[in-house]
Each structure stands twice: as C-alpha cells, then as structure tokens.
Amino acid sequence: MTTISPLIAGNWKMNGLSQSLEELTELAQLLTTGEAPRAVVVVCPPATLLSAVAAQGASSGIMAGGQDCHTEASGAHTGDISAYMLADAGAQFVILGHSERRASHRETDDLVRAKAEAAMGAGLKPIICVGETEEERDAGRAEAVVAGQLAGSIPDAASQHEVIVAYEPVWAIGTGRTPSNDDIAKMHASIRQALVERFGEEKGNSIRILYGGSMKPLNAREILAIDNVNGGLVGGASLLAKDFYTIISAV
Numbered sequence: 001m002t003t004i005s006p007l008i009a010g011n012w013k014m015n016g017l018s019q020s021l022e023e024l025t026e027l028a029q030l031l032t033t034g035e036a037p038r039a040v041v042v043v044c045p046p047a048t049l050l051s052a053v054a055a056q057g058a059s060s061g062i063m064a065g066g067q068d069c070h071t072e073a074s075g076a077h078t079g080d081i082s083a084y085m086l087a088d089a090g091a092q093f094v095i096l097g098h099s100e101r102r103a104s105h106r107e108t109d110d111l112v113r114a115k116a117e118a119a120m121g122a123g124l125k126p127i128i129c130v131g132e133t134e135e136e137r138d139a140g141r142a143e144a145v146v147a148g149q150l151a152g153s154i155p156d157a158a159s160q161h162e163v164i165v166a167y168e169p170v171w172a173i174g175t176g177r178t179p180s181n182d183d184i185a186k187m188h189a190s191i192r193q194a195l196v197e198r199f200g201e202e203k204g205n206s207i208r209i210l211y212g213g214s215m216k217p218l219n220a221r222e223i224l225a226i227d228n229v230n231g232g233l234v235g236g237a238s239l240l241a242k243d244f245y246t247i248i249s250a251v
C-alpha cells in the first residue's frame with residue numbers, strides 16, 4: 001500500500017483583509033517553533049492575499065492555493081482569474097468545485113473538469129471537491145452522487161498529474177455537524193475504490209482524499225485517524241492560527 005503524506009488545507013473563502021496576515025504570521029511561528037508538522041500545510045486565501053501568503057508562508061513551509069480558476073489562460077472574462085495567474089502569484093494548489101461554487105455559480109462537473117485541466121496545465125495541483133446534500137444522503141444516494149461527481153469532475157489527465165480529492169458533505173459545511181466516523185470511513189473507502197478502478201492500483205492509491213466539513217480542533221484527531229482520510233479541508237477553523245495549528249498537529 002502506498003504511503004500518502006497527509007495534507008491540511010485552509011479555505012479562507014471570502015474572508016480576510018491585509019490584517020489577516022497577522023494570523024498567518026502567528027501560524028508560521030507556531031509551525032516553526034513547535035514540533036515539525038506531519039502534514040503538508042496549504043492556505044487558500046482570497047486572491048487579493050495570494051501573493052502575500054505565498055511570500056510570507058514560504059519560510060515556514062506554508063504553501064498557497066487559490067479558491068477557483070477559469071478554464072482559459074487569459075482573455076475577456078471580467079472578474080475571473082486564470083490558473084496561470086494563480087501560479088504567477090505563487091499558488092501551488094487550487095480548490096475547484098467547492099459546493100458553494102457548485103451552488104451559487106451553478107458549476108457543473110464538466111466545468112469543474114475543464115478547470116482542473118486548466119489548473120494542471122498551469123502546474124497547479126487541483127483540490128477537487130465532491131459531496132452530497134442532506135437530501136441526497138437521506139435518500140440513500142450519497143455514494144452514488146459522489147461517484148458521479150468524481151467521474152465527471154476529475155480529468156483523465158489526472159493520471160499524469162497530482163490531484164487531490166476533498167470529500168465535503170454539503171450539509172456538514174459551516175454547520176458544526178459531521179457524518180459519523182463510520183459514514184466517513186465508508187465514503188472514503190468508496191472514493192478510494194473508484195480511484196483505483198479508474199486509475200489503477202498505484203495511482204489510485206496515491207491520491208489524497210481529504211475530509212472537509214466542520215473539522216475543528218475538537219474532532220480533528222479522530223477524523224484524521226479514519227482509514228483513507230489523508231488530511232482535511234478546513235473552512236471556519238482555518239481563520240484562527242491557533243485552531244488551524246491544533247488541527248495540523250492532530251495529524
């Protein structure tokens with residue numbers, strides 16, 4: 001079985017002004033003065049702070065990521081940002097297909113897949129989000145919905161690049177609710193199986209599957225210990241350096 005180094009990514013969403021960089025400074029201090037982190041650490045701030053996070057994080061090993069990208073490299077797309085621009089600003093990762101974008105910007109699996117192709121073309125590692133709504137879970141369709149999103153959102157070219165999958169049940173995001181450990185284990189096992197079936201044993205077993213949705217200092221340790229959970233995508237709890245550091249240290 002391939003060993004996967006865990007990864008913890010913070011998704012700041014549309015939060016953070018320049019003073020938020022003080023949290024990053026505090027996180028960097030915690031990471032460099034405490035025990036060396038056992039996880040790869042990524043912070044995905046709003047695009048306005050990306051260069052600063054990339055520059056400031058470098059000395060403490062914190063890597064930067066974007067929260068979305070366009071499918072095109074450049075052009076007449078007012079308000080959008082391309083994968084090349086993210087990379088130029090110092091990003092190494094980009095979150096794609098977050099449920100907030102799937103819902104408020106009507107992003108489809110096809111669009112997410114095209115964005116992932118663009119991201120890989122620009123040298124970024126896409127963090128592709130999948131996850132069911134509460135209604136879909138209640139109807140017993142969670143695994144089928146996630147399987148469909150995986151099949152549609154991950155490009156074939158992922159076989160040649162590093163991609164990361166984030167399982168984020170929509171109903172767990174920002175709600176303080178999480179699936180049971182058993183449900184997380186079942187979903188991550190089914191995602192692993194789908195990845196192995198599609199990309200083969202070696203590649204399929206090397207792709208990180210993150211859990212996201214109300215991961216907090218208090219529940220991180222047990223969630224991160226579940227089989228096939230190779231790290232976390234953390235929203236609210238990534239905004240405070242101490243909380244985020246506690247989660248990173250729980251790996």
Ligand code: PEP
Nearest residue numbers: 173174212213214235236
């Ligand atoms: C997210 O939005 O990716 C997320 C996991 O949010 P939270 O941790 O706040 O539930």
